[in-house]
Amino acid sequence: KRRNLPPGPIPLPYMGNILTMLMNKPGYECFRNWTKKYGDVYTFWMGKTPYVMISSYDLLKDTFVRDGDTYKDKYPQPFNQKIRGGNYGIVESNGHLWNTHRRFALTTLRDFGLGKDLMHEKILIEVENIFKKFDAQLGLEQDVSVVMNNAIANVINQNIFGYRFEGDKEEDFKKLRELMEYQETAFATFKVYVEAFIPKVGALLPGRSLDVLLEEWRDNFYSFFDTQIENHRKKIDFDSQESLDYAEAYLKEQRKQEALGEFELFSNKQLSNTCLDLWSAGLSTTYTTVTWALAYVLNSPEVLEKMRSELDEVVGKDRFVTTADKNDLPYMNAAINEVQRCANLLPVNVAHATTRDTVINGYAIKKGTGVIAQISTVMLDEKVFPDPYKFNPDRFIDEHGKLIKVEQLIPFSIGRRQCPGEGLARMEIFLFVANFFNHYQISPSSEGFPSIDKSDRVGVFPKKFKAILNRRFYGPSKEI
Numbered sequence: 117k118r119r120n121l122p123p124g125p126i127p128l129p130y131m132g133n134i135l136t137m138l139m140n141k142p143g144y145e146c147f148r149n150w151t152k153k154y155g156d157v158y159t160f161w162m163g164k165t166p167y168v169m170i171s172s173y174d175l176l177k178d179t180f181v182r183d184g185d186t187y188k189d190k191y192p193q194p195f196n197q198k199i200r201g202g203n204y205g206i207v208e209s210n211g212h213l214w215n216t217h218r219r220f221a222l223t224t225l226r227d228f229g230l231g232k233d234l235m236h237e238k239i240l241i242e243v244e245n246i247f248k249k250f251d252a253q254l255g256l257e258q259d260v261s262v263v264m265n266n267a268i269a270n271v272i273n274q275n276i277f278g279y280r281f282e283g284d285k286e287e288d289f290k291k292l293r294e295l296m297e298y299q300e301t302a303f304a305t306f307k308v309y310v311e312a313f314i315p316k317v318g319a320l321l322p323g324r325s326l327d328v329l330l331e332e333w334r335d336n337f338y339s340f341f342d343t344q345i346e347n348h349r350k351k352i353d354f355d356s357q358e359s360l361d362y363a364e365a366y367l368k369e370q371r372k373q374e375a376l377g378e379f380e381l382f383s384n385k386q387l388s389n390t391c392l393d394l395w396s397a398g399l400s401t402t403y404t405t406v407t408w409a410l411a412y413v414l415n416s417p418e419v420l421e422k423m424r425s426e427l428d429e430v431v432g433k434d435r436f437v438t439t440a441d442k443n444d445l446p447y448m449n450a451a452i453n454e455v456q457r458c459a460n461l462l463p464v465n466v467a468h469a470t471t472r473d474t475v476i477n478g479y480a481i482k483k484g485t486g487v488i489a490q491i492s493t494v495m496l497d498e499k500v501f502p503d504p505y506k507f508n509p510d511r512f513i514d515e516h517g518k519l520i521k522v523e524q525l526i527p528f529s530i531g532r533r534q535c536p537g538e539g540l541a542r543m544e545i546f547l548f549v550a551n552f553f554n555h556y557q558i559s560p561s562s563e564g565f566p567s568i569d570k571s572d573r574v575g576v577f578p579k580k581f582k583a584i585l586n587r588r589f590y591g592p593s594k595e596i
């Protein structure tokens with residue numbers, strides 16, 4: 117089987133190369149070493165399935181961008197089908213269904229003000245709300261990450277279901293958060309990783325089985341989405357021109373399609389699955405990045421000082437940082453770029469499949485082969501980012517103090533499946549991080565500042581952390 121694929125590390129029977137990855141947590145180093153040894157295309161085996169890894173920016177441009185249609189499908193993973201009850205959603209679907217719903221999600225987000233002032237206002241309301249929560253406990257140890265998580269959940273939930281988690285809804289979010297935290301730990305085990313890719317071997321290992329975990333997870337999350345969707349159905353006004361959230365826009369489109377005799381494309385199952393995709397992709401990645409931003413900056417006092425002196429000069433104490441300040445804050449942008457590069461959320465990116473026979477670097481690759489745009493290796497390429505594990509925002513600043521655009525910074529991936537939430541995520545990260553550091557003086561809790569060490573984890577989730585906050589400036593914070 118290996119003969120016709122690009123050479124790579126020798127796979128073990130049943131296991132493939134997954135053991136090497138799990139023994140080098142969180143996995144970056146083994147992929148970098150294989151790239152050095154085999155070049156920017158090699159084969160990596162997860163269990164019995166080979167994946168062609170594309171590990172340089174230039175080759176990704178030649179394949180995923182210039183020949184995007186060939187790489188646009190997702191590789192079908194049986195455990196995903198199990199959760200979703202078939203080929204549904206955006207993240208895991210292919211073909212006409214995927215194309216229609218990716219576009220629909222992008223258009224709907226745009227209608228809600230992405231790229232316009234409306235989304236910006238929504239996020240600033242969350243910033244203001246975070247400040248109120250933090251201000252209520254100044255000088256005490258408080259759970260910074262939980263407050264941030266709640267705010268980021270509010271942004272996405274408002275877009276999908278039209279409400280924020282406050283007042284009596286706060287309890288809803290508490291339950292969801294516990295579920296997500298449980299999921300982060302329960303799924304990040306050796307057994308689950310092995311079971312996902314090599315079911316027969318994984319099943320023999322001790323611990324809770326992937327099937328049981330998936331069932332539990334699915335039932336809990338889908339019951340939240342289904343309740344929200346039902347509530348929308350009860351109160352929707354099909355004649356209103358404007359939709360207030362994604363679920364409403366979807367139900368209206370569903371009715372239009374049904375009137376044309378089309379019952380599959382905008383099905384109910386597809387609705388709960390797209391909600392799941394937007395909700396989970398939109399919350400965990402953005403929250404994780406913001407928490408890593410706090411962790412990296414708090415561990416680098418010199419970076420914090422530079423960020424603050426720029427903020428003091430450009431923004432000052434009397435107002436919120438807004439997106440209109442973005443171009444005047446090159447160091448802040450550089451620091452956020454560097455956070456995204458170092459946070460490097462996906463040690464192995466999601467797997468795509470070739471839609472036709474093709475050739476990569478002289479190797480003939482058959483239709484349906486797994487291919488991975490290995491973005492973590494690209495963002496740790498020492499030719500582009502010398503001393504790649506060092507957190508150093510200055511690598512994005514030129515000798516005139518201007519921001520340098522580095523093409524190899526691709527945390528949102530590349531090609532036809534590039535993250536559709538990029539605009540929203542960038543806006544959130546900038547506004548939450550810049551306003552937080554402008555507003556507060558931060559001292560460590562009794563546990564110290566959050567660790568930036570990832571060597572003890574399978575996934576790249578940051579650790580929850582507490583800190584003691586005090587206002588940098590006295591006087592009331594301005595209302596927006």
Ligand code: HEM
Pocket residue numbers: 206207208218393394397398399401402405461462465466489527528529530532533534535536537538540541
């Ligand atoms: C810092 C935040 C984020 C990061 C780093 C991130 C990163 C990514 C990456 C690497 C992919 C996979 C691309 C590929 O297949 O190669 C992806 C896909 C996706 N992301 Fe994000 N994302 C973020 C935020 C968001 C947000 C806020 C949303 C929703 C509003 C979102 C929705 C999605 C969806 C729906 C997909 C699947 C797209 C498709 O398959 O066509 N993401 N994201």
